[in-house]
Amino acid sequence: MTGRLIYVMGPSGAGKDSLLEFARKHLMGEPILFAHRYITRPSGNGEAHVALSVEEFAARSVLGLFALEWSSHSLRYGIGIELDAWLARGCTVVVNGSRQHLQHVLARYPHTEVVHVDAAPHILEARLGARARESAEQVAARLARRAPFSLPDGVRCTTIDNSGALDEAGHELIAFLKAEADVQ
Numbered sequence: 001m002t003g004r005l006i007y008v009m010g011p012s013g014a015g016k017d018s019l020l021e022f023a024r025k026h027l028m029g030e031p032i033l034f035a036h037r038y039i040t041r042p043s044g045n046g047e048a049h050v051a052l053s054v055e056e057f058a059a060r061s062v063l064g065l066f067a068l069e070w071s072s073h074s075l076r077y078g079i080g081i082e083l084d085a086w087l088a089r090g091c092t093v094v095v096n097g098s099r100q101h102l103q104h105v106l107a108r109y110p111h112t113e114v115v116h117v118d119a120a121p122h123i124l125e126a127r128l129g130a131r132a133r134e135s136a137e138q139v140a141a142r143l144a145r146r147a148p149f150s151l152p153d154g155v156r157c158t159t160i161d162n163s164g165a166l167d168e169a170g171h172e173l174i175a176f177l178k179a180e181a182d183v184q
Helices: 016-026 054-062 082-088 099-108 121-131 136-144 166-181
Strands: 004-009 032-034 037-039 066-072 075-080 092-096 113-118 157-161
Touching: 004 016, 004 082, 004 099, 004 166, 016 032, 016 092, 016 166, 032 166, 054 066, 054 075, 066 082, 066 099, 075 082, 082 092, 092 166, 113 166, 157 166
Parallel strands: 004 092, 004 113, 032 092, 113 157
Antiparallel strands: 037 075, 066 075
16 A cells, blocks of 8 residues: 655745644644654744754764655755655655755655645745744845746646635645545
8 A cells, every 4th residue: 555645845934834733733633644854953933843963863864764855055854764654554644845855755756746835925035034043134045046946747736825824725735635635
């Protein structure tokens, strides 16, 4: 039995973490799992992840404990190998990922369903400034280098606009996840 991998991605500030937390709370008890991310950054600011030092991350990587891993903005990100066990057992698994890493994900998991979360530029700027992880100059630089992404041929992508109220985009994501997991 093979499960479904749902890969959620989008620019920083699009509200992916908030959206995923909303969906997780509303889907408790459903056969949909949300994979934890391991990140070389302290947790907080509304982002639920497992914080690892650079050394801890490197040790886990060498031991092959990540199904997926990537670097972005001077940080390391990983998804644990439990992902493979969950998929092998037929679970629908949601991953918060990176647009730049999508090609690697599709190479390993070719039947991945892609969700792109986006928001209006002024919303992205406001959210990035509010989370206070970066200076105003770093936020401006991040927004300036925001490059469009392209999907490989044949890859389906569902786009969710998270510019407005969280519950609107949240219910849109929930409906998509339920349909993918075939939950009534």
